[in-house]
Amino acid sequence: MVQGQSPTASRFSTRQKIAEHRKSLPIASVEKRLIEEVNNNDILIIVGETGSGKTTQLPQFLFSAGFCREGKMVGITQPRRIAAVTVAKRVAQECDVPLGQRVGYSIRFDDSTSSSTRLKYMTDGLLLREALLDPLLSRYSVIIVDEAHDRTVHTDVLLALLKMIQRARSKPVNERSEIGNASGENGVQRNGVLRGCQGRKVSPLKLIIMSASLDARVFSEYFGGAKAVHVQGRQFPVDIFYTAHPESDYVDAALVTIFQIHLEEKPGDILVFLTGQDEIESVERLVLERLKHLSEDKRKLQPLAIFSALPSEQQMRAFAPAENGFRKVILATNIAETSITIPGIRYVIDPGFVKARTYDPKKGMESLDVVPASKAQTLQRSGRAGREGPGKCFRLYPESEFAKLEDSTKPEIKRCNLSNVILQLKALGIDDIVGFDFIDKPSRGAIVKALAELRLLGALTDDGKLDDPVGYQMSRLPLDPVYSRALIRANQFNCLEEMLITVAMLSVESIFYDPREKREEARTSRNHFASIEGDHLTYLSVYRELDEFLEKKKSAGGANKIDKSMKKWCINNFVNNRSLKHARDTYRQIREHVEQMGFNVSSCGNDLLEFRRCLAASFFLKAAQRQLDGTYRALESGEVVHIHPTSVLFRAKPECVIFDELMQTSKKYIKNLTRIDPLWLPELAPHYYKAEE
């Protein structure tokens, strides 16, 4: 008989290990005190070093202390999807329960909760959406806003909303009328109406704000001098190294550093901070490529990607210990700064950049740019190397550059297009946006611009009220207002199926896979999908072809091998398998939403002219016209822009296009384009284009 541990014994030892791990965390020694503080304070701010156990432990403490009695839940919000998922999985494991039962998560397009869920991890954006359905968030006894230092636009809005909800819930039942007055007509059940708060018995709400940074003052002041407690962390010294000169290509510099560490330094995993999926996937490939040139005994390096759009089973791989003798190199976005802690890291490589949203309300231009990280972010990054022992951090820029970094990142609400948020606030019955109690007020210009945009999209009436039904319908869709509007339009144009696919494809990064070493081959393969009408139609044909291929496979009886077939098809066609999976999921979810709204998903088949007209009618605010010198002028802002080289229209340069995204790198680029007839604009968006004449 084979000798070995029985499954029961192995489970027992895992449980014991987890129990020991939990006990060893800095937060464990202050459990009693924290619960006392929560009992004594309706609002509590908890500040603690990353990795001290705030996110995984506090909800469990609250559960044990009885905060989930009578079916109540503790809700924990995260700015990032991936953090909500990984932490929920970890906590379920710690509690030794199946995920989705007592411990669950809910993020946009992915819900793993049930009626028995008591500890619910979710994105801050998702909780905002829940407030549309349950204005007092009455199922929660405690809400923990985690990673508040991140100051995402959703966190900021959520803080303001929770402040109102808490006040409403602490009032006697018959005095609750403070929030919510938008009510739909026609007797239709409306989302986001803060109705029904009167006369209903809802117990008070506890609020906990958690943050990794040391500056709790801003939150404390915002909540009227709320109490802040600090949880001491454990941090080992980290040696910081800088480069002698600026690096012209930080991706290449990161690669060189990875191999230097791998070949010269003691064991310990490496964490590299990159800016996005494309960059991560390219470094992942390059690491594997370069490993082939090393001798067998030096090849024990395992690259692992971690970014939000990564399917969750792949995300979890980063947490598992490396195979025997292997060194892991985790390629992550800034998600690994504070949201998630991966054990085993001793070396950090920090090129010093981050992808950030910027917005210019005057020009109505939002863009996602790679910019230098702030000092606060840089410090958090190096800190990741000193969690379990002394570590090293390699900053890929000269020391003199460090002093020039901004102290901290500007709150997102001050640098993003506000139309999405304002639409949600309007749907919650909050009409006075300028007077709304934001922790940091967005500029008046940005608010005015967003209101104007929502009016042009038909979400708001001329006097700034939520339009019935378009505004309500738009606020129900968990999408950017332009996309929501496009779906509603598509319903009228009988091309909802095509628009659903398009919106799903536009919601994912990097549809095509473009390996450096096979550029030509990839390009030829892409030509096969390319539509002379532009990128939207090209994506549509990728999606449809894959769909047809999978249908055939299914009918040939290979349903259980679908995943494999899909992967193979994607590799053969130079399409990004991860992104396509994500797009297919997204499609299914949005389709469910529109069907629930009573829309009938019809297709225009091959009449793509109608679909292009629908694109023009939907994206009329993002139209650009070719100028004599071959550049384009964005019609709304008047900016000079260029077609991005990845667009299928890069060479064709049609006279007039609509675009999805404007991005500033070395130039101002427009991405994801469709050729349109310029006469369609005044025809299909007369309220905008006729008024201009």
Ligand code: ADP
């Ligand atoms: P904080 O929120 O204070 O930053 P966390 O509660 O996220 O801390 O993490 C506490 C500890 O739990 C960390 O030391 C981390 O290594 C460990 N941990 C968290 N998630 C996982 C996971 N998925 N797998 C293994 N360990 C984990």
Ligand code: MG
């Ligand atoms: Mg945390």
